[in-house]
Amino acid sequence: MYGALTDEQYLTSTARDAGVMTAVLTRHPLTTPVPSCPGWDLAELGGHLGVIHRWARDSLASDSPPDEGQPPSREELAGWYRDSADALLSALRAARSDDPCWGFGPHPRTVRFWLRRQAHETCIHAWDAANAVGAPPAIAADLAADGLDEVAGMFYPRQIRLGRREPLGVALAFAATDVGRVSVLGEGEPVATVSGSAEQLLLGLWRRRDLAALLADGDVRMDGDTAVAHAVLAEQLTP
Structure with a gap:
């Protein structure tokens, strides 16, 4: 039900695109506007995606929606985003894809929902970030x-x-x-x-x-x- 790709393909995609996001946040001014997300700059985009990573990670061990956190100061954002993505990937790799957990997709709700959802969330927002500073990478x-x-x-x-x-x-x-x-x-x-x-x-x-x-x-x-x-x-x- 949750996607046509393998678990490893989703993980590989998330890791690759999280790397793109980390590189953009590290190398470019965080005040750079993001045209594909009107009203946001790179700091707001990176903060949003990092919060979602942590929310997804917490969902893996919950049967109800976890609380959403807040991003840190802009000075800490790039490192905090990298840590958020690393923590998500570690949690996804440690879990079994058919383990039950909370998610907002159709039943049955399992870890595989988040494997797929985070791959696509990270893909689109890495595209947003790369597009804001130059030519975005192709999406497989x-x-x-x-x-x-x-x-x-x-x-x-x-x-x-x-x-x-x-x-x-x-x-x-x-x-x-x-x-x-x-x-x-x-x-x-x-x-x-x-x-x-x-x-x-x-x-x-x-x-x-x-x-x-x-x-x-x-x-x-x-x-x-x-x-x-x-x-x-x-x-x-x-x-």
Whole structure:
């Protein structure tokens, strides 16, 4: 249920992207704005991700939501973030993926939820950080395709469950052409298909790339009921 990648692939991805985040926080001014997270600078981005790492680590040993902490001063942030990521990775490696724990995904709630979730959380925010200071690294196609499945199968239904949005009432298919995988978001049979690389589709769903611009440039293609598809893509589908 919790993803198509192996435990080790998720861990490797989290470790790699945590390294990207640590490097950016260490080498660049923390006052640097983060365009893909409007209103945040690098310090706020790093503080957010470090808090989430610690919250996820604490969730592994809990059957209820743990308290969220606070980031330290900016002077301590880079080292604190590195320690946060290291502690999370150590806890994930020490746990068994089928051990029960608290999580906000569908049941059964196990450590594997956090293996997957932290890989994607770290991936997107490492992209945010690297994009703020230069060219971001490419997102691996298999990880990005799994991220599309996570949005369609976990985040979108969660938004509805929490009352943050109404059901779409229609469905779109997202076809990751570089890996040959399709994720269906919404209700019923898809009325249209949005096709492109897994990375471009994932960044579009998370509003890191403008899907309308990608469509106009030909990087992403749309087939089917394009009017409905455009209306759906204009909606807030992720937190």
